[in-house]
Amino acid sequence: MFRCLLFLFSLCLFSLITASSIRTACHDSERSALLQFKKSFLIHESASYEPSAYPKARRWKLDKNGNGGCCAWDGVECDNNTGHVIGLDLSSSFLYGSIDSNSSLFQLLHLRRLNLPDNDFNGSKIPSAIGNLSRLSHLDISFSAFSGQLPSQVLKLSKLVLLDLSGNELELQRPGLRNFVEKLTNLKELNLNGVHISSTIPQNLGNLSSLTSLSLSNCSLQGPIPASIGELTKLKHLGLSHNQFSGQIPSSLANLTQLTYLSLSFNSFSPGTLSWLGKQTQLNVLYVEQANLYGEIPSSLANLTQLTDLSLVGNQLFGQIPPPLENLRQLTFLSLDSNQLMGPIPFWLGNLTRLTVLDLGQNKLQGQVPKSIFNLVNLIVLCLNSNDLNGTLIFESFLNLKNLTDLQLSDNNLSVLTNITINGTVPKFRNLELASCNLLEFPNFLHEQDDLLILNLSGNKIHGQIPKWVWDMSKESLSFLYLAGNFLTGFDKPIFPMTNLRLLDLGNNSLQGSIPIPPPSIIIYNVASNSLTGEFTPLLCNLPSLAYLGLSHNNLSGTLPQCLANLSESLLALNLRRNNFVGSIPKLCTKGSELRMIDFNQNLFVGQLPRSLANCVRVENLNMGNNQLNDTFPFWLGKLPELKILIVRRNQFHGTIQEQRGISEFPKLQIIDLSFNRFTGKLPSQQFQNWIAMKVVDAANLSYLHANSDVKTQNFNVTTVFLYSVTLTSKGTERDYEKIQDFLVAIDFSSNSFDGCIPENIGNLKALRLLNLSNNALSCRIPPSLGNLSNLESLDLSHNDLSGEIPKELLQLTFLGFFNVSDNNLTGQIPQGKQFATFENKSFGSNPGLCGKPLSKTCTMFQVSPPPLSSEEDDSQEPLVEFDWKIILIGFGGGLLNGLAIGYMYTPLWFRTYLRRMQRK
Numbered sequence: 001m002f003r004c005l006l007f008l009f010s011l012c013l014f015s016l017i018t019a020s021s022i023r024t025a026c027h028d029s030e031r032s033a034l035l036q037f038k039k040s041f042l043i044h045e046s047a048s049y050e051p052s053a054y055p056k057a058r059r060w061k062l063d064k065n066g067n068g069g070c071c072a073w074d075g076v077e078c079d080n081n082t083g084h085v086i087g088l089d090l091s092s093s094f095l096y097g098s099i100d101s102n103s104s105l106f107q108l109l110h111l112r113r114l115n116l117p118d119n120d121f122n123g124s125k126i127p128s129a130i131g132n133l134s135r136l137s138h139l140d141i142s143f144s145a146f147s148g149q150l151p152s153q154v155l156k157l158s159k160l161v162l163l164d165l166s167g168n169e170l171e172l173q174r175p176g177l178r179n180f181v182e183k184l185t186n187l188k189e190l191n192l193n194g195v196h197i198s199s200t201i202p203q204n205l206g207n208l209s210s211l212t213s214l215s216l217s218n219c220s221l222q223g224p225i226p227a228s229i230g231e232l233t234k235l236k237h238l239g240l241s242h243n244q245f246s247g248q249i250p251s252s253l254a255n256l257t258q259l260t261y262l263s264l265s266f267n268s269f270s271p272g273t274l275s276w277l278g279k280q281t282q283l284n285v286l287y288v289e290q291a292n293l294y295g296e297i298p299s300s301l302a303n304l305t306q307l308t309d310l311s312l313v314g315n316q317l318f319g320q321i322p323p324p325l326e327n328l329r330q331l332t333f334l335s336l337d338s339n340q341l342m343g344p345i346p347f348w349l350g351n352l353t354r355l356t357v358l359d360l361g362q363n364k365l366q367g368q369v370p371k372s373i374f375n376l377v378n379l380i381v382l383c384l385n386s387n388d389l390n391g392t393l394i395f396e397s398f399l400n401l402k403n404l405t406d407l408q409l410s411d412n413n414l415s416v417l418t419n420i421t422i423n424g425t426v427p428k429f430r431n432l433e434l435a436s437c438n439l440l441e442f443p444n445f446l447h448e449q450d451d452l453l454i455l456n457l458s459g460n461k462i463h464g465q466i467p468k469w470v471w472d473m474s475k476e477s478l479s480f481l482y483l484a485g486n487f488l489t490g491f492d493k494p495i496f497p498m499t500n501l502r503l504l505d506l507g508n509n510s511l512q513g514s515i516p517i518p519p520p521s522i523i524i525y526n527v528a529s530n531s532l533t534g535e536f537t538p539l540l541c542n543l544p545s546l547a548y549l550g551l552s553h554n555n556l557s558g559t560l561p562q563c564l565a566n567l568s569e570s571l572l573a574l575n576l577r578r579n580n581f582v583g584s585i586p587k588l589c590t591k592g593s594e595l596r597m598i599d600f601n602q603n604l605f606v607g608q609l610p611r612s613l614a615n616c617v618r619v620e621n622l623n624m625g626n627n628q629l630n631d632t633f634p635f636w637l638g639k640l641p642e643l644k645i646l647i648v649r650r651n652q653f654h655g656t657i658q659e660q661r662g663i664s665e666f667p668k669l670q671i672i673d674l675s676f677n678r679f680t681g682k683l684p685s686q687q688f689q690n691w692i693a694m695k696v697v698d699a700a701n702l703s704y705l706h707a708n709s710d711v712k713t714q715n716f717n718v719t720t721v722f723l724y725s726v727t728l729t730s731k732g733t734e735r736d737y738e739k740i741q742d743f744l745v746a747i748d749f750s751s752n753s754f755d756g757c758i759p760e761n762i763g764n765l766k767a768l769r770l771l772n773l774s775n776n777a778l779s780c781r782i783p784p785s786l787g788n789l790s791n792l793e794s795l796d797l798s799h800n801d802l803s804g805e806i807p808k809e810l811l812q813l814t815f816l817g818f819f820n821v822s823d824n825n826l827t828g829q830i831p832q833g834k835q836f837a838t839f840e841n842k843s844f845g846s847n848p849g850l851c852g853k854p855l856s857k858t859c860t861m862f863q864v865s866p867p868p869l870s871s872e873e874d875d876s877q878e879p880l881v882e883f884d885w886k887i888i889l890i891g892f893g894g895g896l897l898n899g900l901a902i903g904y905m906y907t908p909l910w911f912r913t914y915l916r917r918m919q920r921k
């Protein structure tokens with residue numbers, strides 16, 4: 001009420017002032033042009049976003065004489081002497097509708113200032129009649145739903161001082177940025193954020209020597225930033241983020257000493273430093289995120305004493321946080337997340353008392369959390385997660401930080417003591433991450449938390465039943481709950497009253513009883529690696545948004561319900577690995593499907609693979625191994641465009657795998673495991689031709705095979721990564737690959753009844769790392785083409801009827817760490833030297849005709865063809881290659897729990913949005 005009165009009062013005041021200052025009459029033609037312009041739009045509240053928006057033109061009208069002092073209308077400005085309309089400001093005015101060259105707007109030929117931001121012009125092109133308004137000095141049409149290429153007539157507006165086209169779907173190609181720079185030389189402020197330019201920045205940029213503000217973010221700009229940018233010495237604001245710039249950040253930026261704002265984030269610069277910074281003593285905001293910075297943070301940053309925002313997220317910065325930065329007393333936002341910073345968290349950080357965001361997560365910081373941090377009473381966000389911090393933190397210390405809503409301490413070596421008596425009020429958290437913090441109980445203070453969005457208590461030492469109150473805490477807000485990797489046994493109350501729960505991770509605990517049913521809002525649900533029993537209840541089929549269902553490694557039994565077919569419409573990944581499910585596999589993907597992963601490995605399924613699997617068009621990982629399936633080779637899966645992993649090991653598959661008719665392609669197949677079945681016939685040389693993904697070595701991409709799921713809530717987007725895992729035979733033993741390197745390529749056809757020769761063209765599958773053809777009835781010689789498989793790490797041909805010599809081409813396999821040809825009819829001399837010097841007797845046993853090292857049987861002249869001339873030398877050589885393949889293969893274990901990972905970091909733009917939303921709330 002009070003507020004309303006105040007508002008009215010200020011309106012009165014406003015009209016008093018304007019009425020007294022407007023004496024001049026309004027030209028009839030301009031008045032009618034204005035009215036016509038107003039009439040050409042609908043007033044629509046959804047057309048403007050700004051909270052301050054209102055329909056400025058609503059009260060424009062003629063008086064009873066048919067006149068009207070349009071100069072007094074809201075948003076209209078006239079020249080005091082001539083009475084011509086020289087300014088029109090209809091920003092945030094709920095205007096909705098199209099605009100074209102016929103618009104009466106273009107009759108206002110005296111316009112100098114035109115402001116139309118934050119309306120909805122419905123995808124209109126900028127009309128070419130804009131060229132009529134040649135007196136324009138200010139043109140702002142930002143965020144107003146214009147689209148298309150800018151007309152060349154814009155170049156006629158040579159008096160422009162301010163041009164803001166940001167936040168539209170505009171293109172600036174013909175004419176392009178170069179033409180702008182040539183013609184609009186009076187510009188002081190140019191904002192083209194989001195305009196699709198996709199060219200380089202022209203060299204003649206220096207022409208715009210009056211510029212004080214240049215915004216070219218998200219414009220698809222390429223190539224190097226020209227050094228001439230250093231000629232724009234009046235620049236205060238320079239935004240170049242989110243482009244595809246290459247080359248170095250130009251050191252000529254050093255000359256821009258007036259800068260107050262500089263953003264270079266999210267570009268693909270060549271590795272570089274910020275050593276050119278230091279003279280920009282006016283700088284308030286510096287964002288250089290994901291811009292390939294390396295080296296130490298330069299101490300010269302300490303010169304920038306006016307900095308309020310500093311973000312260097314996601315670079316390769318190393319070394320310590322330099323002490324001179326203590327000078328930056330104005331800092332409110334400091335984010336150095338995701339670098340390689342080392343050393344302690346500096347004590348002096350506690351002197352930067354204006355900080356609201358301090359994000360040092362995902363570095364290599366060591367030592368204890370300094371007490372001085374608790375002086376930062378304005379902190380809203382404190383992220384210290386994923387470092388090497390140690391020591392004990394008493395939770396009470398955080399009570400000082402009354403505005404703290406986001407606290408991330410996960411994944412250090414910290415012990416956080418939460419359950420000593422806390423005197424005082426605990427801040428209300430939105431995001432609380434205390435994974436691997438040595439907690440022994442659910443922290444008591446959670447009782448009072450009613451606004452949590454994310455709670456992560458994974459990897460602690462919490463034992464026993466989950467108390468009832470845990471489910472009542474923040475029950476309307478909590479969206480992500482991570483409790484994996486504790487010693488939880490069950491629930492006091494097996495229902496979830498939470499209405500917004502999107503992700504629940506209870507994996508790696510000791511839960512007993514039947515599968516707990518999550519609330520309908522759930523998207524990602526993981527209860528893998530527990531001791532759950534009972535059946536797959538059809539209630540799970542009723543979860544409308546379920547994308548990930550992880551039930552693996554439990555003692556679940558019974559048959560799967562047919563309703564799973566419905567579930568597979570929303571489901572991305574279904575993991576039932578290692579349970580005791582029986583019966584046949586239900587028809588999945590009957591109605592289209594998003595499924596990327598179907599892992600039914602190690603159950604007791606019988607019968608055939610349902611043919612509906614051929615509809616799982618997005619499936620990448622199909623694992624049906626270790627069941628009792630009785631089927632022929634699924635050629636009919638060969639058209640699946642994404643299938644990377646196909647595993648049917650240890651079943652009762654039979655028949656040949658040589659395709660008779662039709663073509664199956666398996667274009668992306670990289671792991672195929674048919675071992676321990678009853679396949680017969682020849683190896684499929686025809687198929688080998690088709691397996692394209694096995695021919696291309698791509699080791700550049702050092703990540704793991706996975707599927708992603710993005711969960712969006714109002715404030716957070718959380719990407720969850722599901723890493724695929726498989727059990728494969730490698731180096732003669734079965735092993736679990738908890739993560740699979742992107743480049744792992746494997747064929748395992750072992751323990752079947754294949755016969756005939758090994759096809760020569762298997763040597764074309766150059767990306768192969770594991771090849772296992774053991775325990776079959778293969779005959780003929782070992783094809784020398786195997787020597788082309790230069791990435792091969794494990795080769796097992798044992799227990800066959802192979803004859804002839806071991807081809808010396810195999811000496812080229814410099815990564816070969818495991819080799820077994822025992823139990824064949826091979827003859828002649830074992831190749832000597834290189835990797836072969838590392839293989840033991842058992843690699844060659846039970847081949848009566850073989851001789852030479854490591855066997856004790858020496859080769860006589862009559863048995864062998866003469867060894868290659870170089871063999872004497874080779875014999876004495878050390879193995880050329882260190883066994884780095886071991887690192888590649890064993891580089892897993894621990895780390896991610898159940899392949900579920902969470903990751904986000906604070907970047908300024910994102911944080912602003914987050915804060916705004918919170919404030920509105």
Ligand SMILES: *[C@@H]1O[C@H](CO)[C@@H](O)[C@H](O)[C@H]1NC(C)=O
Nearest residue numbers: 041042096097098121122123
């Ligand atoms: C907005 O554009 C759409 C599609 O071009 C058109 O159908 C609709 O009539 C336009 N609305 C207005 C108010 O101009």
Ligand SMILES: *[C@@H]1O[C@H](CO)[C@@H](O)[C@H](O)[C@H]1NC(C)=O
Nearest residue numbers: 098099100101102103127128
């Ligand atoms: C502009 O008006 C003229 C005449 O009134 C008409 O012929 C033409 O189609 C109009 N153009 C547009 C783009 O509406």
Ligand SMILES: *[C@@H]1O[C@H](CO)[C@@H](O)[C@H](O)[C@H]1NC(C)=O
Nearest residue numbers: 227230231251252253254255
């Ligand atoms: C900075 O400006 C000075 C004077 O205009 C010029 O001589 C110098 O080359 C510029 N430095 C860089 C790095 O561009």
Ligand SMILES: *[C@@H]1O[C@H](CO)[C@@H](O)[C@H](O)[C@H]1NC(C)=O
Nearest residue numbers: 275276277278279280300303
């Ligand atoms: C930092 O400021 C000092 C003193 O104003 C000045 O001498 C020095 O050159 C500046 N450093 C850099 C890198 O510009």
Ligand SMILES: *[C@@H]1O[C@H](CO)[C@@H](O)[C@H](O)[C@H]1NC(C)=O
Nearest residue numbers: 347348349350351352372375
């Ligand atoms: C910085 O903080 C430390 C303790 O946190 C204090 O002793 C020192 O006086 C502070 N320095 C300044 C300049 O405030």
Ligand SMILES: *[C@@H]1O[C@H](CO)[C@@H](O)[C@H](O)[C@H]1NC(C)=O
Nearest residue numbers: 376377378379400401402403
């Ligand atoms: C915390 O937030 C409130 C409200 O935004 C603000 O008034 C206050 O100054 C902030 N700082 C502290 C230390 O409470």
Ligand SMILES: *[C@@H]1O[C@H](CO)[C@@H](O)[C@H](O)[C@H]1NC(C)=O
Nearest residue numbers: 607628629630631632652654
């Ligand atoms: C597998 O199925 C075939 C028919 O397709 C049948 O003849 C055979 O007995 C089955 N084998 C087993 C072990 O069930």
